[in-house]
Amino acid sequence: MSDMVLGKQSGRDKLFRGLVYVILGVFVLFYLTPLYVMVVTSVKSLDEILSGSLLAFPKTLDFYGWDEAWNNACVGTECRGMAPFMINSLIAASLATVIPTAVGALNGYALSLWRFKGSDLLFGMLLFGAFIPFQIVLLPMASFLGWIGWSSSLTGLTFTYIVYGLPFTTLYFRNFYVSFPPDLVKAARIDGIGFFRFFWRVALPSSVPIMIVSVIWQFTNTWNDFLFASTMTKLESATVMVALNNFVQVANGVKRYNVDMAAAIIAGLPTIAVYLIAGRYFLRGLMAGAVKG
Amino acid sequence: MATLEIVNVTKKFGSVTVLKGIDIVAADGEFLVLVGPSGCGKSTLLSAIAGLQSNDGGEIRINGIDVSEQHPKDRDIAMVFQTYALYPNLSVWENIAFPLEARGISKAERRLEAEKVAGLLHLTEYLDRKPRQLSGGQRQRVAMGRALVRDPQIFLFDEPLSNLDAKLRVVMRTEIKKMHKNLGTTMVYVTHDQIEAMTLATKIVVLRDGEVQQAGSPDDVYHTPKNKFVASFMGSPSMNFIKGILRRNEVGARIEIVRPGGGEVALDLPVSSNLARQFDGKAVILGIRPEAMIDAKSETKDGTYQRIEWPLEILEPTGADTIAVLKSNMGDDSEGEMVARFSAKTSATPGTLVSINIDVSAVCLFDAQTEDAIFHASTVGKSVPAPILLSERKA
Numbered sequence: 001m002s003d004m005v006l007g008k009q010s011g012r013d014k015l016f017r018g019l020v021y022v023i024l025g026v027f028v029l030f031y032l033t034p035l036y037v038m039v040v041t042s043v044k045s046l047d048e049i050l051s052g053s054l055l056a057f058p059k060t061l062d063f064y065g066w067d068e069a070w071n072n073a074c075v076g077t078e079c080r081g082m083a084p085f086m087i088n089s090l091i092a093a094s095l096a097t098v099i100p101t102a103v104g105a106l107n108g109y110a111l112s113l114w115r116f117k118g119s120d121l122l123f124g125m126l127l128f129g130a131f132i133p134f135q136i137v138l139l140p141m142a143s144f145l146g147w148i149g150w151s152s153s154l155t156g157l158t159f160t161y162i163v164y165g166l167p168f169t170t171l172y173f174r175n176f177y178v179s180f181p182p183d184l185v186k187a188a189r190i191d192g193i194g195f196f197r198f199f200w201r202v203a204l205p206s207s208v209p210i211m212i213v214s215v216i217w218q219f220t221n222t223w224n225d226f227l228f229a230s231t232m233t234k235l236e237s238a239t240v241m242v243a244l245n246n247f248v249q250v251a252n253g254v255k256r257y258n259v260d261m262a263a264a265i266i267a268g269l270p271t272i273a274v275y276l277i278a279g280r281y282f283l284r285g286l287m288a289g290a291v292k293g
Numbered sequence: 294m295a296t297l298e299i300v301n302v303t304k305k306f307g308s309v310t311v312l313k314g315i316d317i318v319a320a321d322g323e324f325l326v327l328v329g330p331s332g333c334g335k336s337t338l339l340s341a342i343a344g345l346q347s348n349d350g351g352e353i354r355i356n357g358i359d360v361s362e363q364h365p366k367d368r369d370i371a372m373v374f375q376t377y378a379l380y381p382n383l384s385v386w387e388n389i390a391f392p393l394e395a396r397g398i399s400k401a402e403r404r405l406e407a408e409k410v411a412g413l414l415h416l417t418e419y420l421d422r423k424p425r426q427l428s429g430g431q432r433q434r435v436a437m438g439r440a441l442v443r444d445p446q447i448f449l450f451d452e453p454l455s456n457l458d459a460k461l462r463v464v465m466r467t468e469i470k471k472m473h474k475n476l477g478t479t480m481v482y483v484t485h486d487q488i489e490a491m492t493l494a495t496k497i498v499v500l501r502d503g504e505v506q507q508a509g510s511p512d513d514v515y516h517t518p519k520n521k522f523v524a525s526f527m528g529s530p531s532m533n534f535i536k537g538i539l540r541r542n543e544v545g546a547r548i549e550i551v552r553p554g555g556g557e558v559a560l561d562l563p564v565s566s567n568l569a570r571q572f573d574g575k576a577v578i579l580g581i582r583p584e585a586m587i588d589a590k591s592e593t594k595d596g597t598y599q600r601i602e603w604p605l606e607i608l609e610p611t612g613a614d615t616i617a618v619l620k621s622n623m624g625d626d627s628e629g630e631m632v633a634r635f636s637a638k639t640s641a642t643p644g645t646l647v648s649i650n651i652d653v654s655a656v657c658l659f660d661a662q663t664e665d666a667i668f669h670a671s672t673v674g675k676s677v678p679a680p681i682l683l684s685e686r687k688a
């Protein structure tokens with residue numbers, strides 16, 4: 001076999017490659033098996049689950065689990081299904097994606113291309129924000145939210161997500177713009193093109209890859225968050241992750257694995273969707289941002 | 294239309310002084326070319342003129358008014374960058390018209406202006422492409438277009454052609470020259486290329502380590518360099534240097550030269566008696582351009598040539614003529630090579646002594662200590678008082 005880039009391969013190369021593929025294959029199996037189990041379990045009847053093997057393919061397709069999960073899942077005593085919680089999550093995660101990405105882009109742009117006195121210090125402090133473990137800020141944040149009247153509400157939770165997303169998105173955009181050719185900014189300054197016009201017309205349109213990274217990062221992190229969501233919301237403002245935990249733990253008699261699995265898949269679908277749509281930009285963006293900084 | 298004065302401008306980066314008090318004057322319509330080795334501060338000086346950085350001292354005057362405190366956009370200067378600095382996501386016409394956008398000119402009008410400029414630069418068919426879909430030369434023209442569309446008082450160019458191949462460079466050089474002729478706008482142009490400097494400039498400024506070495510017309514700088522640095526920097530291949538001792542004599546002075554590999558030769562130089570007295574017995578460096586060193590068989594019409602025998606290292610035929618690489622007596626430093634222009638049909642043998650005619654009406658002398666020029670034969674008048682002297686002594 002001859003490769004355009006690598007040239008002719010020796011026997012050792014081939015062996016080595018084969019080995020790499022085997023290892024990769026094992027990892028793929030390792031990661032996909034749980035998903036497979038979830039999917040097949042969700043479409044089995046409860047009888048079949050209890051009698052058959054975990055890995056077996058369903059004998060008959062039974063969508064009872066999906067129906068129950070979506071329409072009748074209970075949190076506490078209320079059985080309204082998953083939809084309200086999905087909507088809560090969607091609101092929180094969308095706002096916590098759009099706002100930090102937009103503000104982070106502007107921040108990163110200012111901190112890299114239009115530096116000012118003290119901008120590096122400011123950036124350093126923002127970075128600090130990215131590396132504080134969330135557990136440390138949990139209590140102060142909760143009491144702060146109580147103080148401004150946003151405790152146990154979706155507003156408070158969304159606010160928290162936005163604030164803690166900013167250091168990360170700023171970091172991403174800043175590191176992306178740092179490798180932007182400085183001459184472009186100089187040319188703009190000579191030609192009288194201002195800060196915002198340059199941002200809007202040149203910088204932002206050129207930063208699609210890192211925008212995707214920021215979107216995926218913020219959306220998956222906030223959608224999947226359990227720590228903040230479980231401490232800062234109450235029943236009606238719960239996100240789907242908190243609700244999912246409650247569905248599963250409501251133990252009245254037999255555990256309905258098919259319902260649990262279906263609920264878990266539904267809860268994970270939006271992040272999968274985001275990955276599928278934006279994922280191919282993800283690595284590219286990470287690389288672009290990682291070169292310099 | 295503007296005059297540009299740079300008055301005692303200094304600039305430091307941390308503890309390093311990059312510009313050490315630069316004084317340059319460009320008249321209205323001047324084509325000022327800045328040359329100098331890499332890192333000497335050319336780009337820094339352009340940034341200072343454009344206002345992209347604040348200076349630590351001195352003034353930048355445009356039409357007599359100090360603009361040092363003005364924002365770049367208020368100076369009415371356009372700049373073409375070495376990297377072209379095109380906005381990658383904008384199309385060619387948007388790139389060209391972007392400066393107009395900031396002035397609040399309508400889209401239709403901007404498009405019209407861009408089309409006008411594109412016509413001048415042969416870019417009409419590329420107006421809707423993105424910069425990455427263009428060749429290097431086309432990108433360069435877009436960058437020029439963006440400067441042209443503004444119709445500024447002063448153009449700044451930072452090595453605009455250095456990323457192009459040799460052929461395109463020649464074409465674009467001519468274009469720029471035409472552009473300057475048509476517009477008559479004052480231009481400041483940085484280049485590494487000798488020929489660009491010589492052909493474009495109305496005034497050349499040679500910089501070294503943040504200091505002006507010489508400013509003058511291309512002719513001045515080429516024929517009457519102020520010091521050895523300017524002499525070696527301007528011209529390609531660069532000037533040859535030979536060290537020797539000056540001795541007073543009846544025609545002015547004679548320079549006695551110890552040949553590499555043994556032997557001594559001498560040349561008579563029409564220097565003034567004052568200078569001869571001053572440097573009698575002192576070490577000097579003789580500067581001779583390659584075109585003033587030719588093989589003995591070449592025609593030497595006027596009586597300004599003197600013949601010496603000198604060791605030849607190799608011959609490099611170029612077609613039209615032959616470059617003769619001669620041994621140098623300057624030691625092992627960077628000037629350790631001498632180049633003469635021999636005729637294409639030369640019969641000289643490398644590794645032996647060859648006869649060379651030297652045009653002493655075109656040589657320069659430098660003080661070996663300070664390296665300042667002390668004598669330019671070209672300023673003396675065309676003929677040398679003494680006839681050809683075969684002045685050679687075998688050691």
Ligand SMILES: Nc1ncnc2c1ncn2[C@@H]1O[C@H](COP(=O)(O)OP(=O)(O)OP(=O)(O)O)[C@@H](O)[C@H]1O
Binds near residue numbers: 329334335336337338
């Ligand atoms: N922002 C900066 N910070 C520190 N030093 C700098 C900075 N910009 C330039 N310098 C230094 O100043 C000196 C002059 O740089 P400049 O870019 O003006 O050189 P140049 O003459 O344009 O060189 P070249 O021909 O290579 O473009 C260099 O030694 C460079 O390292």
Ligand SMILES: [Mg+2]
Binds near residue numbers: 335336337451
């Ligand atoms: Mg430079």
